[in-house]
Amino acid sequence: MELRDVRRLTGVEITPYDISGGSPGQHLGLPSATATLIVDLADGLVLGTEGRSETDTFRCCLAGMHLRPVTIHHDGSQVGVQVSLSPAAVRALFGLPVGELANGTSELAQIDTDIARRLHDQLAQAHPDDRAAVCAGALVDIASDAAPFDDAHAAWEYLARRRGDVTVAELVEQSGWSARYLTRLFTAEFGIGPKQAARLMRFDAARAGLEAGRAAVDVAADCGYADQSHMSREFTDLTGLSPRSLLRRRAEEFG
Incomplete structure (x- = not known):
């Protein structure tokens, strides 16, 4: 389910999941040009990150944009709701x-206890078929x-409309700002610079195209x-896997 232009919730995508009977393992949480909210309805979401042997367990977590994958550890069963959030939606x-x-990644209760409790309680009580609507x-x-901070979000939306296929020089020209001002403003709002944001947007678009069965060269x-x-090379740097290997792994993870 996708929410668009509902009280500033532009670009919110809600995906309930209920997986059981599988083998214990891990799957990749991929870099993306969105933030991610996950409400776990089982025994907690167990996350690991590159370079750390330790894991953290979350009940209701909110993660910002990142340039490296996270690992999601599971015992063969996973129940919850994942929500992809645009930067404007995070603000709202x-x-x-x-x-x-x-x-x-933060426990949502550390940011807003009431929101975390409301989301978890309402989704836990909802019938599985109704979770997307209840979450929405x-x-x-x-x-x-x-309203979000207009200058920064205007630059973001320009990048998003072009799916990241924009140079920093072009973005500077379109904005009318200096490169220094643009980068400072952009990074303060989004936590990454324009070049990194464009890179993530291109990756999102490319992965979607490949998963739809389009030829890699196209x-x-x-x-x-x-x-x-x-x-x-970009896929390998962002995920540790070639495009073909990533598609194969995701097919194995999600059937």
Whole structure:
């Protein structure tokens, strides 16, 4: 389910999941140009990050944009709701810039105890078939009408409309700001610079194209990569896997 232009909740995508009977394992939480809210309805969401042997367990977590994958550990069963959030939606729901969440994951209760409790309680009580609608209703009730910081979000929206196929020089020209001002403003709001944001947007678009079955060479050209090899290098750097290996792994994880 996707919410668009509902009390500033532009670009909110809600995905309930209820997986059981599988083998214990891990799956990848991929880098993306969105923040992620996950409400776990089982025994807690167990997350690990690159370079750390320790894991953290969350009941209701909010993660900012990141340039490396996270690992989600499970015992073969996973129940909950995942919500992809645009930067404007993070502002509307939680009253903070997504940049405050950059490269990290927080227990939502540490940000807003009431919102965390309301979301978890309403989703736990909902029938599995109704969880997307219940989540959507809860988010609409929570959302503020406060407008995001216009200059930074205007730059973000320009990048998003082009799916990241924009150079920093072009963004500077379009904005009318200096490169220094643009980068400072952008990074303060989103936690990453314009070049990194464009990189994540291109990756999102390329992954969607490949998962839809399009030829890699066509996807690379359409998403602004120099060539297919360039796209492959970007996938490997962002995920640790080539495009083909990533698609195969995700097919195994999600059937």
